[in-house]
Amino acid sequence: MAAIPDTDLDHRRALLDAWVEKRRRIAVLESEASSLLADRMALSQADAAEHPFHRDAIHRSMVAEYAAAGRLSTGAMEYAFTDAAFLRRGHPEVLAAFRTGSITAAHVRAIIREGGVVREAVMNGRADAEAADDYDAGAVIVAQRESPARTAVHVRSLAAVLAGATLRERHARARSERTVTLRSVDDGLALLTVVLPEHLAVAIMDRLTQLARGVLAARTDSSRKNARLAGVADARDAGVADARDAGVADARDAGGETTSADRDDHAIFAGATFTVDPSITADTPTVSAGGGEDIKPLAPQPADDRTIDQVRTDLLTDLLLSAAPGDAHRAALDGIHARIQVTVAASTLAGLDDRPAELDGFGPLHPDIARDLAGRNSGWSRLFLDARGLVTETDTYTPTEPMRRFLRARDQHCRFPGCRMPVHRCQIDHTHDHAKGGRTEVHNLGHLCATHHVLKHPDIADDHRWTARQLPDGTIDWLSPLGRSYRDEPQRRVMFT
Numbered sequence: 001m002a003a004i005p006d007t008d009l010d011h012r013r014a015l016l017d018a019w020v021e022k023r024r025r026i027a028v029l030e031s032e033a034s035s036l037l038a039d040r041m042a043l044s045q046a047d048a049a050e051h052p053f054h055r056d057a058i059h060r061s062m063v064a065e066y067a068a069a070g071r072l073s074t075g076a077m078e079y080a081f082t083d084a085a086f087l088r089r090g091h092p093e094v095l096a097a098f099r100t101g102s103i104t105a106a107h108v109r110a111i112i113r114e115g116g117v118v119r120e121a122v123m124n125g126r127a128d129a130e131a132a133d134d135y136d137a138g139a140v141i142v143a144q145r146e147s148p149a150r151t152a153v154h155v156r157s158l159a160a161v162l163a164g165a166t167l168r169e170r171h172a173r174a175r176s177e178r179t180v181t182l183r184s185v186d187d188g189l190a191l192l193t194v195v196l197p198e199h200l201a202v203a204i205m206d207r208l209t210q211l212a213r214g215v216l217a218a219r220t221d222s223s224r225k226n227a228r229l230a231g232v233a234d235a236r237d238a239g240v241a242d243a244r245d246a247g248v249a250d251a252r253d254a255g256g257e258t259t260s261a262d263r264d265d266h267a268i269f270a271g272a273t274f275t276v277d278p279s280i281t282a283d284t285p286t287v288s289a290g291g292g293e294d295i296k297p298l299a300p301q302p303a304d305d306r307t308i309d310q311v312r313t314d315l316l317t318d319l320l321l322s323a324a325p326g327d328a329h330r331a332a333l334d335g336i337h338a339r340i341q342v343t344v345a346a347s348t349l350a351g352l353d354d355r356p357a358e359l360d361g362f363g364p365l366h367p368d369i370a371r372d373l374a375g376r377n378s379g380w381s382r383l384f385l386d387a388r389g390l391v392t393e394t395d396t397y398t399p400t401e402p403m404r405r406f407l408r409a410r411d412q413h414c415r416f417p418g419c420r421m422p423v424h425r426c427q428i429d430h431t432h433d434h435a436k437g438g439r440t441e442v443h444n445l446g447h448l449c450a451t452h453h454v455l456k457h458p459d460i461a462d463d464h465r466w467t468a469r470q471l472p473d474g475t476i477d478w479l480s481p482l483g484r485s486y487r488d489e490p491q492r493r494v495m496f497t
């Protein structure tokens with residue numbers, strides 16, 4: 001492929017710069033719109049103070065008029081007013097960053113929603129007023145370098161720590177709100193909504209995804225299987241480090257001893273609370289059961305052209321409506337178990353305190369749930385942290401599994417900026433290609449999802465290929481085809497004091 005001319009390259013860079021600047025200006029305008037809502041809210045509150053008997057009617061009238069003028073739903077408008085009021089009253093640093101356009105409206109929305117637990121703790125006297133300032137400052141730092149979705153996960157954990165014991169009360173209260181609702185959406189379809197504990201929802205979604213991938217893999221004819229398996233082998237030669245075993249929690253080495261007494265203060269436990277062989281993908285049609293035996297793939301379905309979302313839906317229906325799912329799904333069901341990953345302080349696991357645990361990739365988890373999961377499952381790894389909260393090493397005795405355990409604990413998700421694909425759906429990739437001399441060591445390895453791994457594959461033409469460089473602390477600097485640099489830092493584990 002011919003190289004892109006310098007003039008064309010400059011034009012592409014100019015378009016990118018113009019787009020980034022336009023988004024910054026949009027964020028500035030969004031902050032101005034938010035300020036207008038906060039001003040209007042203040043007027044409404046003054047009216048309500050003058051006519052307290054009509055407080056609700058005054059507020060509803062205001063929301064209704066803005067919703068009609070903006071062609072928005074009443075619910076969306078209600079959220080916008082509430083966010084604007086909280087932003088002005090309790091998040092000065094977030095508001096300042098918003099006004100400069102360095103963070104977007106989506107970032108602000110995530111920060112305000114997740115900060116409710118901190119505001120509640122301060123209001124009830126369970127936390128000092130400084131906790132709100134600490135949350136504000138930390139949230140801005142995270143939002144300026146992460147996507148809104150990643151920001152929500154980070155600040156959720158930060159809020160849980162700053163709020164302290166409030167987390168236990170909120171989770172206990174929320175658990176009582178679990179429910180199932182049904183609403184028709186016409187055309188013969190309906191929306192079934194289930195509100196349940198987050199760790200169970202994550203496990204259910206993971207299990208459905210594994211089952212669906214097994215169904216999709218089984219319908220592929222042998223020639224396409226062989227072609228894809230050959231492609232996987234080529235990819236491994238180019239730098240994929242044992243992708244088949246990435247993300248599997250090792251239940252054999254939990255609880256090893258350490259020789260560095262000064263690291264015990266930072267010991268935490270992490271692991272997959274449910275285990276499964278992640279080899280059930282479109283590229284690997286054989287499932288490995290818990291005892292190591294191979295299970296034959298599902299019977300081919302030549303006429304099956306369902307998407308993975310459609311397969312997940314059909315499987316959920318089958319599982320709910322029959323005590324024993326149909327024969328078409330039985331083989332995969334027998335070999336698959338739900339899988340989630342939890343991080344919890346060793347002192348909490350021992351019952352010495354009630355610090356919040358973390359459902360990796362989603363946010364805080366009630367410590368009682370973490371202890372219950374630990375008692376039911378053996379797939380736990382002990383991790384050691386440095387002063388910044390970064391994982392430095394794990395206990396184990398096997399020569400190759402330590403690297404996989406280390407990387408699972410460090411990465412948690414795909415290491416391309418903004419991507420949140422969990423590690424058990426990613427491949428372990430050599431940052432510096434193995435074929436070009438890259439070493440198989442933790443400082444040259446990282447999890448990448450299939451979409452982002454291919455961006456740096458040698459088969460991609462130079463003009464469109466991304467390159468990556470990993471720093472000693474696990475930070476990965478990505479260089480785009482336009483010569484722009486983007487940084488992805490490993491997630492800091494929350495440190496408790």
